[in-house]
Amino acid sequence: MLDIKYLRQNIDLVRQKMDERGQKIDFDRFLDLEAKRRDILQAVESLRNERNSVSKQVGELKKKKEDASVLIEKMGDVSIRIKEYDESLRVTEEELNAFVMIVPNIQHESVPKGTGSEDNPVVRTWGEKPVFSFEPKQHFDLGENLNILDFARGAKITGARFTLYRGAAAQLERAITNFMLDLHTGNHGYTEVFTPFMVNAESMTATGQLPKFKEDLFKIEGMEYYLIPTAEVPVTNIYRDEILEEEKLPIYFVAYSACFRAEAGSYGKDTRGLIRQHQFNKVEMVKFSKPESSYDELEKLTANAEEVLKKLGIAYRTVCLCTADLGFSSAKTYDVEAWLPGQNTYREISSCSNFEDFQARRAAIRYRRKDNGKVEFVHTLNGSGLAVGRTVVAVMENYQQADGSIIVPEALRPYMRGLERITP
């Protein structure tokens, strides 16, 4: 959420920024609502002021056993007017709030302008794409041939976009998860947390999933609880409605979680395999940072995600999302894309973003500056470190052999009880 006062005072800049993002937003309506709110607020506050001072007089008169009935009668009318104003204030604030809650974040000045994902510049590439003496297969064919990925039974148990892992694939999923958690906690300074997989509506609103993206979420029947689409939600909400001490910052958390996404509107996309599932596992890194260092933290966060692929020996490239491709809450995002030989393309495996104070304002996550005691919003960041299912895909496709077996990358062998090769 953007600051209302900032929005009012910088409306032309915001219009231009939203234009670059391809967002059409009726800011005139905002300005009307905002002015209306202040008018009502002033009116009702001055009435309250009157009531407070008269009530005080009433108290003094009664103490002296004098008659206060004239004042009391007058105040009855004032209270009714206050109630009326309160109601119109409530309605106006609700409308204003509904408006600002669906305005995206303002992109950082370094974000490239563009009109679609084809305009995302590649900022770096790493690693050698493997060379095969045969036609490399896609992971779903490899997995079915090895009898370690069972899409048909996943669909039987639940439905489309659910998968049954068996044997080495199930172990690989678990190995990758543990490998990544150990890397980030052991080498990158993150504290591991384990969170609820269901959250309430307040938490979803704080990180930006609600109200605008309700249709992407799974909701629990009969309760205001939602299945998390990413651990970003519960982890960022750890400090909702709190004021942190400056010396605690930056705070680094890493969390494994299952993630649940309705994938509304993605019918026909990536219908085969593990790339797009309703349920998948992810290791997520979340940071709480001081404003002045958040962009340094974003670079480090992205490097932490890339490190996983380096350790696994999988080629990747990192792109910077352009204005049109940037997510709702983000001010700047790098996507890390792993090379998938079976698909002959790079696919997103991590997304690392700086939200600046956009989430912090919604969530009321603040910190007190040591030097002047002032309270201000933290910056929040997060990035996948990495999406586990997609990492399984990358390992399978990059390490496949002519006979259909899969070599286990060295870094994962300790987590696979020394297994070097997955064979039928």
Add this chain to the structure above:
RNA sequence: GGAGAGAUGGCUGAGUGGCCGAAAGCGAUCGCCUGCUAAGCGAUUGUACGCCCUUCAAAGGUGUACCGCGGGUUCGAAUCCCGCUCUCUCCGCCA
């Protein structure tokens, strides 16, 4: 699921209708004092949103709101009433 108790500032905790944004203590910050440390003394110490002042902001002034959340009663609510949420204790069930 049943019964009971509770929710007040960074923390502990007082407060049953007006003098309460809230005692006291702890903690924190600043200053004084003191060979150092400790102790002592003094001051300060919530957040949000308006308005005034200011080129803007900060500072300052002023107003309003907030004692778990939402309603109600009343001239006036932390305090009384109703609903909800959460926490704790006991019982039942349970991985």
